[in-house]
Amino acid sequence: MQAVTFKRWEWTHKWTSLICTVFLLMLCITGLPLIFHDEIDATLNPAVWEPKHPDGPYLSYDQIMTIGLAQRPNEVPIYMSFDTDRPVVNITSGPTGDADATDMHFASYDLTSGELVPPADVGESVMEFILQLHTDMFLGLPGMLFLGFMGFLFVLATVSGVVVYRQYMRNLAFGTVRKQKNRRLKWLDQHNLLGITTLAWVLVVGLTGVINTLEKPILDTWRSQNLQHLLSEYQTQNSTIATANASIDQAILAAKQALPNMQLQFVAFPGSDFSTNEHYAIFMHGDSPLTKELITPLLVKASNGEIVGVSEMPWYANALSLSRPLHFGDYGGLGLKVLWFILTLFTLWVLVTGLYLWWKKR
């Protein structure tokens, strides 16, 4: 490689790294507890909830809805979702179907008895704080996009780092750490070794992190184009919000029959942002690590439970869905999380040694 070309790559590596390092340090440190979010929640909320009748029959979704709305008499149902690991149904209600999120009310019900399930929220505010800091630094969409740009710089720093690595390692065997010389050389070798060995993981987590920061624009595009297209095909002009005459159970049964290999994710009620005024929108997903992230919405007539339309998600929404598990490392068991934790520590060390090397070289 020519000296001028190498200088350019080195310049790129130095400046892209320096600009993003502070934010990457914050992202790594806040990412560490988020890897074990589920385990921390379980530890802080040790009281294990049990259904009232573990072996008893389940109530119907219509019965649960009746119980839920009786407790919120002036509200309408907006969404119904389902826990995967326990017989619990969640109902989101509000004054109107298109109410702001702040005006919505969320409650969980025992599917065996209809009783309210107490929220397991000890420590939730701390984890929520960490998640918010990690996601957008409390700045909303501008914060997310800014962190996305920092992630892009980090990917650029990683790629330029590979080019620079080649020049530094010309006369050294892989894995050389010159411990005896001085701290700068030792840390340079550790920076190179850990940086190059974690390359694939860092690129995957970095790129999927960038995609995750585009969540809101991607979902807005999906809703305004694909979903709106599906909804507009069946939305009658000037129609009022239909009374959901058809049974929810009947609508869900029809959806399951239409997509027998998929699982139920959530139901959007007539008048909500994810449905028309006259239809239930039923969102289904697969059950493998890959397909459980991919969603397929169906429209079911609220008047008679008849399926009227099915829509595939566009590629960019699928890319977002698939980037989540690859970023969070939550598609395996505890072993995968431990590895995510160790590799995050390695990345932290690469960042710290990189800063040290720049400081010493000044």
Added chain:
Amino acid sequence: MTTISKANRALSKWQIFKWPSILFVLSFFGLILALLVDGAADWFAVAAIAVSVIVPVKFLIRRES
């Protein structure tokens, strides 16, 4: 540039990137296969990514001792 010197340069590049390439391929495909193969997430990902952890640690210990 002669064929021999070209071959030497290619060999030299390969020597530098031999181990990084192997680790990259193993850990990258481990991550993706773990997501694609139903029920095999831990097997693929842990085995493949573990290489990314074990190899550098092994080298660090060997070179530093």
